[in-house]
Amino acid sequence: MGSGAGVDLRLTLKVWRQDGPSNRGRFETYKLEAISTDASFLEMLDVLNEGLIESGEVPVVFESDCREGICGTCNLMINGRAHGPQKGTATCQLHMRQFSDGDEIVIEPWRAASFPIIRDLAVDRSPLDEIIKAGGYISVSTGAAPDANLTPVPKEASDTAFDAAACIGCGACVAACPNSAAQLFTSAKVQHMNLVPQGQAERWKRTEAMVDTMEQYFGSCTNHGECHEACPKEIPLDFIAWTNRDYIKSKGKNRKLAGQK
Amino acid sequence: MTTETINSKLPKDWKTNIDDAWTNHKFDMKLVNPANKRKFDVIVVGSGLAGSSAAATLGELGYNVKVFSYHDSPRRAHSIAAQGGINGAKNYQNDGDSVHRLFYDTVKGGDYRSREANVHRLAEVSVDIIDQATAQGVPFARDYGGLLDNRSFGGAQVSRTFYARGQTGQQLLLGAYSALMRQVALGSVEMYNRTEMLDLVVHDGAARGIVVRDVISGEISAHSAHAVVLATGGYGNVYYLSTNAMMCNVTAAWRAHRKGAMFANPCYTQIHPTCIPSSDEFQSKLTLMSESLRNDGRIWAPKGFDDARSAGDIPDGDRDYYLERKYPAFGNLVPRDVASRNAKTVVDEGRGIGPLKNGVFLDFADAIARDGKDTIAAKYGNLFDMYERITGEDPYSQPMRIYPATHYTMGGLWVDYELQSNLPGLFCIGEANFSDHGANRLGASALMQGLADGYFVLPYTIGNYLAPQLGDEAMDTTEEAFVTSMQDVEAQTQRWLSIRGTKSVDYFHRELGKIVWDRIGMARNKTGLEKALDEIPSLKEEFYKDVRVLGSANTLNQSLEKAGRVADFFELAELKARDALHREESCGGHFREESQTDTGEALRDDDNFSYVAAWDWNGEGEAQTLHKEELESVHVERTQRSYK
Numbered sequence: 001m002g003s004g005a006g007v008d009l010r011l012t013l014k015v016w017r018q019d020g021p022s023n024r025g026r027f028e029t030y031k032l033e034a035i036s037t038d039a040s041f042l043e044m045l046d047v048l049n050e051g052l053i054e055s056g057e058v059p060v061v062f063e064s065d066c067r068e069g070i071c072g073t074c075n076l077m078i079n080g081r082a083h084g085p086q087k088g089t090a091t092c093q094l095h096m097r098q099f100s101d102g103d104e105i106v107i108e109p110w111r112a113a114s115f116p117i118i119r120d121l122a123v124d125r126s127p128l129d130e131i132i133k134a135g136g137y138i139s140v141s142t143g144a145a146p147d148a149n150l151t152p153v154p155k156e157a158s159d160t161a162f163d164a165a166a167c168i169g170c171g172a173c174v175a176a177c178p179n180s181a182a183q184l185f186t187s188a189k190v191q192h193m194n195l196v197p198q199g200q201a202e203r204w205k206r207t208e209a210m211v212d213t214m215e216q217y218f219g220s221c222t223n224h225g226e227c228h229e230a231c232p233k234e235i236p237l238d239f240i241a242w243t244n245r246d247y248i249k250s251k252g253k254n255r256k257l258a259g260q261k
Numbered sequence: 262m263t264t265e266t267i268n269s270k271l272p273k274d275w276k277t278n279i280d281d282a283w284t285n286h287k288f289d290m291k292l293v294n295p296a297n298k299r300k301f302d303v304i305v306v307g308s309g310l311a312g313s314s315a316a317a318t319l320g321e322l323g324y325n326v327k328v329f330s331y332h333d334s335p336r337r338a339h340s341i342a343a344q345g346g347i348n349g350a351k352n353y354q355n356d357g358d359s360v361h362r363l364f365y366d367t368v369k370g371g372d373y374r375s376r377e378a379n380v381h382r383l384a385e386v387s388v389d390i391i392d393q394a395t396a397q398g399v400p401f402a403r404d405y406g407g408l409l410d411n412r413s414f415g416g417a418q419v420s421r422t423f424y425a426r427g428q429t430g431q432q433l434l435l436g437a438y439s440a441l442m443r444q445v446a447l448g449s450v451e452m453y454n455r456t457e458m459l460d461l462v463v464h465d466g467a468a469r470g471i472v473v474r475d476v477i478s479g480e481i482s483a484h485s486a487h488a489v490v491l492a493t494g495g496y497g498n499v500y501y502l503s504t505n506a507m508m509c510n511v512t513a514a515w516r517a518h519r520k521g522a523m524f525a526n527p528c529y530t531q532i533h534p535t536c537i538p539s540s541d542e543f544q545s546k547l548t549l550m551s552e553s554l555r556n557d558g559r560i561w562a563p564k565g566f567d568d569a570r571s572a573g574d575i576p577d578g579d580r581d582y583y584l585e586r587k588y589p590a591f592g593n594l595v596p597r598d599v600a601s602r603n604a605k606t607v608v609d610e611g612r613g614i615g616p617l618k619n620g621v622f623l624d625f626a627d628a629i630a631r632d633g634k635d636t637i638a639a640k641y642g643n644l645f646d647m648y649e650r651i652t653g654e655d656p657y658s659q660p661m662r663i664y665p666a667t668h669y670t671m672g673g674l675w676v677d678y679e680l681q682s683n684l685p686g687l688f689c690i691g692e693a694n695f696s697d698h699g700a701n702r703l704g705a706s707a708l709m710q711g712l713a714d715g716y717f718v719l720p721y722t723i724g725n726y727l728a729p730q731l732g733d734e735a736m737d738t739t740e741e742a743f744v745t746s747m748q749d750v751e752a753q754t755q756r757w758l759s760i761r762g763t764k765s766v767d768y769f770h771r772e773l774g775k776i777v778w779d780r781i782g783m784a785r786n787k788t789g790l791e792k793a794l795d796e797i798p799s800l801k802e803e804f805y806k807d808v809r810v811l812g813s814a815n816t817l818n819q820s821l822e823k824a825g826r827v828a829d830f831f832e833l834a835e836l837k838a839r840d841a842l843h844r845e846e847s848c849g850g851h852f853r854e855e856s857q858t859d860t861g862e863a864l865r866d867d868d869n870f871s872y873v874a875a876w877d878w879n880g881e882g883e884a885q886t887l888h889k890e891e892l893e894s895v896h897v898e899r900t901q902r903s904y905k
Contacts, residue, residue, distance in 0.1 A: 006541065020816065038540045040651075046545055046767070053765045053820070058812045061819060063333070065506040067546045069647065070431055071337045086650070093650045118477055119817040126454065129334050133446040137439035138398045142318040142716045145389070145396035149353060152407030162400040162425060165432060169336055198398050 006038030009096060012104040013048065015060055021116050027106075037097040041084065042067060042074065044096055045107075061120035069093040069232060072168035075175070076121060077108040082172035082230035090170060090232035110175035114182075114217050125171045127217035128185060134213035135206035136189040138199050151197050164192040166233045173227030173235075179219030184227035186214040187243035188235050194246060204253040207246040267875060267890040270677040275378040276895045280360075283382040286678070287721055291728035298323035301727050302486040302735045304471055306458045306513050308335030310430070310708060311691025312492030313437035314715030320444030322720060327484060328441070328450055329473055331457040331508065331822075336438045339494060339506040340711060343430025344551035344644065345414065346422035347708040349391040350384055354411050358419040360384045367706060368897045370416040370596050371671075371699020372849035372865060374526075374873075377896055378678060379697050386717040387709050391423055393716055397436035401425050414704040415552055416596035416904075422705040427551050427644045433708055437715070457822065459750045461489065461517040461687065464742040468517075468687035470735070472746045474754070476822060479815035481750050483738040487727055488686045490719065491517060492711075495670035495692040497530065499830045499837065500782075501774020503667035504536060504549040510826035511833050514674050514693050522682040523875040523888060525695035526672035527833060528841035531702055531850045532783050533668030534600035537651055537661075538620040547666035548651055550623070551644055552704040555593045557628035557637065558661070560584050560600070562621045566611040572622055572660045583607060587860075591904040598701045598850050598863070599904060601665035605783045606861070608664065615662045624660035665783060669707055671698045671850060672840075675875040675890075679722035680714060683875075688723060690714035695873065700849025754814050757824040762807030766823040769804045770830065776800065777834050785841050786854040793838040801831040836876055836885060843887065846870045858901065867899055 011032045018025030032051075035044050042064050049059035065073040074091040078084030084094045099105065107121065115123040153161075165188070173184035190207050193199035199206070221240060228237045272286035293301065301324050305316040308330040316328045332338060350363040363384040368375060395401060395409070401423050402410040411420040425432040444450040453473070460472040462483065470485035496511035497503040518524045535550045561582045563575055583603055585592045593600075604621050613619050629637050634657060638645065645656045652662070674682050674689040676696055681688050691711040698706065736742070780793035804827070812818045847856040847863035848870070856864045865871075871892045876885035 036541050036543065038653075039543050040545070043543045043545050047543055050765055050767065053809055053811060056811065059820060061817055065332070065337055065508050066339060066342045067507060068342055068548050069650075070428065071339070071341050071506060073332070073337050088646075089650060093647065095650065095653070097653055122817060125333060129336075129442065129452075129454075132439065132442045137443040138396065139443060140393070140396040140440075141321040142314075142393060142440075142720065143389075145392040148351070148391045148395035148401075149408050153403055154407050155403045155405050158400050158403045158407075161398070162432075165398075165400050165425075165435065166428065168431075169334065192400070193398050196398050196400065198396055 006036035008034040008036055009099060009101045009103070011035055011044070011099070014104065014106045015121070016108045017060065017120050018117050020119060025117070035096055037095070039096045040067065040092060041078070041094040041096065042092050061122050063122050064092050067092040070168060072170035075110050075123065075170055075172070077111060077175060079106050082110070082175040083232050088232060088234045090168070110171055112174045112180040114180060115171060115174065128169055128171060128182065130217060131182065131186050131210055131213050132189060135202065135209040136193070138193060139202060153196055157195050161192050161195040163236060164188045164195065164239050167235055168233060170232060172230040172232060174218060176226040176230035177219065178224055178226065179222055181221040182214050182218040183221035183240050184231060184235055186210050187239040190243045190246065191239040203246070204250040204257065207243065208250040208254055211243065211247045267888055268677065269376065269890055270679055271376070271378045272678065279377065279381050279896050282378055283385060290721060290725035293724045293728050293731070295323055297731055299325060300731065301325065302327070303488050303490060303723065304329065304484060304486040305490045305492060306471065307338065307492035307494060307691070307693070308332065308438070308441070309338035309340035309492060309494060309691060310434055310437055310711035311693070311715045312338070312490070313434065313441045314712050315490055315492060315690055315719050316450050317437060317440035317444050318716055318720045319723070320447070320449035323449065326444070326450040327453060327486065329453045329456045329458055329471070331455060331476060333454055335441055335452065335454070336435060338434060339509055340434045340708070341431045342506065343708055344427045344549065345553040346412065346424035346429045346705040347390065347433060348414070348421050348703070348705045349387045349423055349709070350421060351388055351391060353409055354420045356419045358421045360388070362419065363387060363421065365897055366417050367697070367703055368699070369902060370703040371701050372863065372902060373699065373867070373871065373894055373897070373899045374848050374892065375697055375699030376678070376892060377894065382718065383697050383710060383713050386713045389717055390709060390712045394433055394436050397440060399425060399432045399436045412553060412556055413594065415555060415594050415600065416703040424553065427553070427641065430708060433712065437712070458513045459516060459825065460746045461520045462742050462746045463520045463684060464736060464740070467685040469742060470738065472743070472750050474750065477817050479818070481747055481754070483743040483747055485735040485738050485743065487730055487733070487735050488688060488723055490688040490690060490723070491674065491693050492690045492715070493693045495673065496830070496833055497667045497670050499774070499834050500667040500777050501771050502539060502544060502547050502778070504533060504547055507546065510829065512826050512829045514689070515829040515833055517674060517682070517684070517687060519878050520684070521878060522684050522687055523675040523877050524672070524836060525675035525873050525875045526840065527837040527876070528781065528844060528851050529671035529700050529849065530667060531597055531669040531671060532601040532665040534597055534604055534665050535623060535663045536666035537648065538615055538617065538664040540617070548647070549666070549668060550648060550661060550663060552597065554623060554641060554644065557640070558593065558623040558625050559627060560593050560621055560623055562607045562612045562614060567618070568612070572614070572624070588904045595904045596701060596703060601783055602852060604663070604665055620662035620664040622660035623663045625656060626660070629657065669702055671695065671700060671702055675873070679725060680719050681722065681726060686726065688719060690719050700851055753825065754821065757808065757810040757821055758814060760806065760808050760810065762809045764807050764809060766808055766810065766820050766827050769800065769808060770823070770827045772800055773797070773827070773830060773834060777837070781834070781837055781841050784852045784854050787842065790838050790842040794835065794842070797831060797835045797838065804828070804831065839884065840874055840876065844870055844874065863902070
């Protein structure tokens, strides 16, 4: 397997095509011959588009950028699963060796009312930025920072904060959730900051603001856990539990802190 | 070609007192008082480390900032993909590091083709970056006492690299992005996502604003400001295959060049030694495996030619650990340019490995035997997983296959010490400028430079330009300069759709990439470069006649976006070849086969080439004019770089 000694696959693709947000969409069927198992999934779509351009058809719009699983731009439902069949893998890192000769592959955009379709497979994920805007930061202006080693951070806390911070903001959690909740995305950012000492001053304010903003745009979490299954970074569900705890506490804490003024 | 002097606005005392030169320069610069900052509009293009950190900081200071990004969110910028780490001269490891040592290593690593004053400032502010990022909550690696951990990187003999597993760029960018979003929430920064800059507006010799296209609606609009900051990254995708993201391009910088901003040292490109070799013709990009792997991995190739045995079957006696053999002092941690050229030599000799014989081994067997699999997994687990996903091979049980790939571009828009181009009001920061790395960048220094420029340099220097303009309004976008520029952009957009040729934009990009890689890649020579100057224009002519861009301009049209970017790559490629041809010396990432030592190392010609080559646009179809900025070595003695 691998080693540049790829085997060729014949594939049938059913791809969602839609000209714009208010147009009616439809599935188009395309046949591909000779896709190497060494190709990535998106390289397979590049080949499809080359062929479409050659035959005078407008190529399929799909989004990607880094193609190494870190920027979070790519976002495809592949055979009904966000980012496809391989666990812990973003669409761009999925390779064709995960498929077999003769397979039919259904490719759709992220499914969520809060992610309206722009064109074909591209969707608008800007509500995720709104959640970050609501408090996904530690308020430290440039120049105001003390020496980095002034505050020791227990390695375990730092490592766990990293596990949360690894989120790439792709929105697979929303697409996979039956409620289209963004709880995993929100919790990952909340806990990244709530777990480190630097994030304590704004802990309760941040938690309340981010969760409330999430609720404005997205559905509510009912603990299905589909988000974790789809997450290319396998962000643990623990963060949702901890955020729920912090959220409840924040309702009281924020009043109490205000009372201290 | 001319040799007129360029005013690089170096601090007055940099030769006599480099330790305080930046501090003194800051004192000499004019300030804008806090209440007046809101009277100035600043445009920032790009939202990577440099752009986000600059925009956030300018917003904090009180300026009105507009940020433009072609991504759907600022967090997607390609800084996010940087793996290994960020240098900071903290000396937390007590191993002899200092600001001066980081300065020295960077000047030497850049093969003495950078400005000493700039590099010293970079080393000075490196320590502040680590503080700032830590305060933002960036989860850098820590030891069991809770203090920050470091590792070593190529070109250095101290451990000064701070890291966050193999995702340091991601964590630093998310830090800068969160600072940016805080300012967006506070209203000091206005964010324009999915908006691509397509022209710089220049009036009376100064930058006045930009013209952009909304990539969703296709709407073209103009935005004016008192200053424009380009933070638009490097031009590595001129090679088509590189470690850059698919959308990385030179367009913003190139359009500024066409409006009079000089482009410096385009031939300086860094080829990163440890990337996964390409496997077939559909390959869309090359994936980097962090340089940090060279801390524990040993690079080798079979001693024999066309050795088809699998790695495990090749006994130690038949292996050539060529970096350890040739460079005992630095071993596998030689700088990137040296490691890359040696891999090329091995493969060119016919000792390459893998099905296409296009790689060398990076072997962890000894490290796993020494430290245990768990330790290695804790350090590099995500990289090993990534490797396995891409190749289908398990690097715990067999060595990785690696080969060099284009990674970073040291050249870029020419800027003075204050990061301002030769066009007043146009600033350029991060990889997009040419400033700090000379002819070769050391590992873990790109993140450092992007954040240095954005957090700690530009926010001071921009005030020096803005202060005298107090009371002046930014230009009205209904004025002629803006209207003409919008018409030009509109016409160019329509042009791509009207060609109706037979071949895709990607086809031309791939073909261009092959020429650039073959002729202006890891090794260059006069004949090849002259051929490139022949081949590039003729392919470009075909592109303008035969490219096929389908669809329309008033919708999301990725081929249309790419067409404009590839057109700019054509012009850049030509300049790159001309720059490489004129520089008849080898230095850092620029290796001219005619100029090498007896042992095949890069041989500089300090007498004739110790200058920055800054090229000035002369109009369509005309060769650019060369301006030289002479470089002086005052604090670091120039030697033949040796890592033996």
